[in-house]
């Protein structure tokens with residue numbers, strides 16, 4: 001089973017958001033989709049479902065969904081070292097959907113939701129559009145001054161009801177260490193807040209970094225809702241399947257008070273593909289990690305040649321968070337790279353206010369295409385375009 005890089009033509013024909021939206025002369029590296037063919041066991045599972053016409057409503061209480069819940073519990077026991085109960089698992093269509101449901105079930109209008117900044121945009125949208133208030137905490141470890149200051153704000157917050165974590169963090173690729181998770185667990189206990197942890201990127205971690213889950217931290221476990229999926233690591237986001245775990249029966253029961261159609265909806269194909277990914281794609285995932293590790297090192301070497309660029313290689317994810325403020329691009333970094341370099345990156349501004357000088361680059365691609373991207377990136381910076 002080999003990792004196969006798709007050609008530009010294949011990717012453009014594939015209809016994904018990343019390549020589908022990019023004009024013909026632009027190389028896209030914005031949306032978090034991979035430029036690799038879907039792993040063979042996933043393709044086989046999807047074909048088998050179609051061949052058997054197994055495309056009716058999934059029975060979430062039996063068959064494949066139950067197998068998926070058990071698989072999640074087994075994998076977590078092996079890789080995470082803690083013991084989730086399969087009966088505490090809930091299968092939804094999307095993690096962001098589950099987050100919206102948790103916000104509705106556990107908070108009220110005007111309540112505060114603690115979330116790290118920069119923030120994955122759908123998190124902010126979910127919090128704000130449901131009438132809750134984001135309380136921003138800078139990404140960093142507990143000892144950092146900025147974090148300490150924000151912490152004091154969180155401790156004073158009157159209506160903090162939910163702590164939202166993205167572990168590992170999108171867009172920075174930061175992995176929160178155990179001490180930080182323990183501090184968040186204390187805060188959650190102290191404020192009697194629920195914790196939601198999105199661990200969709202936890203399978204792509206570099207250099208043996210430990211990626212602990214707050215769901216296993218004493219004090220937080222019973223108040224934590226964890227969601228993950230195979231969507232990012234296996235590039236199957238369009239199939240709609242996310243797997244959640246509730247740290248207590250009480251949390252689970254409260255989530256289930258929401259209408260079924262609001263909190264459910266994983267597709268039969270998404271469930272089949274996620275089982276195939278987690279059961280049979282270990283060696284494919286290893287190859288992906290190797291390729292991404294090579295890309296990450298190349299990216300770090302390349303960025304280090306520019307004095308004006310600040311870049312810390314991510315500890316996890318295939319996303320690079322690049323600070324271009326020193327290049328004089330405080331207000332328009334993404335625009336300049338698009339116009340002068342013909343590359344589409346994700347603008348920092350979508351991750352929070354005053355972040356226009358940052359860009360997020362998705363390096364989940366072949367070495368050859370990454371090289372092209374970097375050449376164009378360098379050309380755009382050297383062009384002087386966009387400087388005041």
Ligand SMILES: Cc1ncc(COP(=O)(O)O)c(C=O)c1O
Pocket residue numbers: 032093094095096097120166170198200201229231232237241242
């Ligand atoms: C942190 C994070 N959560 C969730 C998602 C999307 O997952 P879903 O479509 O299941 O909401 C992404 C996609 O990039 C992500 O980066």
